[in-house]
Amino acid sequence: MSPPPTASSLRSQQAYVAAQAADARVNVELDTGDMTLNIGPQHPATHGTLRIACQLDGEQVISAEPLMGYMHRGYEKLCEVRTFPQCTTLINRIDWLGSFANEVPFILAAEQLMGVEAPPRAQWIRTILFELSRIANVSLFLGDMGVQVGALTPVFFAFRDRERVLNQIEAVTGGRFHPNFDRIGGLKDDLPRGWIDETHAVMAKMRGFCDEMEDLLMGNEIFQARCRSVGVIPGEVALDFGLSGANLRASGVDWDLRRDANPGLAWDQVDWRVWTHPDGDSFARYWVRLQETREATKIVDQLLDGIPAGPIMAKVPRIIKVPAGEAYVSTENPLGEMGYYVVSKGGLEPFRVKIRTPSFSNISVVPWVMRGTYVPDIITILGSLYFILGDIDR
């Protein structure tokens, strides 16, 4: 059950808004000059090279504008000069914390154009690896949010436990970060022997990690004071700005592509649920992600027990030529909706690949949500919106 909106959260939200209004009145009386503060492009809270141009009045934000493009690598254009199988190498590097999840929608779009369908075993293993990359990605957020609000320790726990998940991904694919494992029509290889039992053990560990984060960070009063009613995004606003993923669900919108628009993967075969939180603040975003990591471990556990037998590769020609046409496939990636709009002219290479990345849309809400907050809140909100820089500038 998702929690009802807490009375205290509503109250503190109102108090926060009232305090901001009072501050604004004082600031009118004692007019001080504004200060422009560039947060980034080199700043630890931006996980890379995002720049936020802020107008500050004291410590209060008048306006904040995210400026991106410092790490633009031109992947959409580069995809046009590579064959379809070669594209996955680039696509791996968009959201570098959950790489395998990036490959899946692109491959699915290509399969859709070719009229090929991967055999069930491949779909199941895809789903397992997809959820493993979700855990690898979001577990780092669960620790990193602590760093954003000043607690250094949780992120080390996250790195420690995330390593186990990466080991499992590496055991199958051979790559920790960039597996490049998904193929049009199936997968490169089958699972190694003994992998299923190991992964069960790792999932139990990750549930322990979630409990640990709940005790160490989420239950901490200072963490709650820093996150509750900070950066409130109501549901309608979230939809207006095109937010997706946990950011949208934390605003109370019950929306999950895994359930609503499953493109043929094995999510509909297992028992799981979508978590939402009505508050829409930074704490809600953390809470939703924590629940989703737990849920992902359960999905993986169930999938592991029911992998069907059979081939892992459908019959596809050795040299892949994709028939002319266009397809859009999007999946619920760790960060939100990731979609690929692929246009083919019947050649070896795609004619055009438009990548809809979740972080790009998620970060667009920054100017709206940051008005009137304080400098420390900028970092909390940025952290809780959770973007990967490669996912903004691809």
Add this chain to the structure above:
Amino acid sequence: MTGLLGLAYWAETAIKLGVALVVIPTAALMLGYLFLLKMMAFMQSRLGPTDVGPYGSLQLIADAVKFLQKEDIHPAAADRRVFRAAPVVVLASSFLLFVVLPTGPDAVVENLDTGIFYAMAVSSLSVLGVLMAGWASANKYALLGGLRAAGQLIAYELPLILAVMGVVIQADSLNLQEIVRAQAEGEIFGFGLIGNPFILTQFIGFLIFMISAQAELTQTPFDMPVAETELVGGFHVEYTGFRFLLFFMAEVATAFAFSALATVMFLGGWWIPGFDFDAPILNVLGPVVMLAKILVVAFIIFWIRFTYPRLREDQLQKFAWKVLIPLSLANIVVTGIFKVVL
């Protein structure tokens, strides 16, 4: 104030100065290694330094050598004179703090009658240095950090002093040596074997003192002036090499000094139960006992630092004015009533 070994004034002063110059960096190194490097690493499931010296114990010395080799950079727009003076002011404040700390019946650099008053006054000087650094760096992050430090000063300095007041009332003296004596010669309901460490009666004062000290030392959860993830280091963002080293040393040395103050005021100081207060042997044993207690207190300070997230500046102000100050005032009132009645 007995003369140490009956030496002339200048010789005594020279010895004391030498001891202070050895003790303070050693103290900073020890805390830095034990807690900042090793304990933090173990708490975060890391190993910490392992290569330099046994168990990496010489890592900080290697770091210091590294800092000395770095280029000394001044930002072009910096106010050079103030920029250079700031780390010295900060370090001087923590050096001056060590002057009054008693570690034995005679083992004290300067036994001031207003010892605790002096310690409180001198320790707040460091904020001046921080403000100087923040202003002179000509950097917006540094400026925000410096201003936060100044704003924070108001929030924690008052509860800190009010917490100390309880001890002063109970000990009848501002002299740190006398405070130790009061604890050594006090008794708990007629049971005087372990004296009466003031933590037993002044536990609220101790709590408030430790919280305020955490803010004074700019340790998490009150490290807003530094705030690595927001202000990327705050007031010392523009400092390199030796000047940064001074800030670092001051931070750790002040943590040591405040642990020592807490030890003296609340944990019975250097006195060992069963010994005469003036026994000369305590000049040797006292510092050892003192050190053990200091390490315990410092452990708590750093433990909290590694565990907690950071508060926002307005939340600290709210906490200080709505909780700490009323609580410490109530503590003084209760202490006063007990003092008069009993």
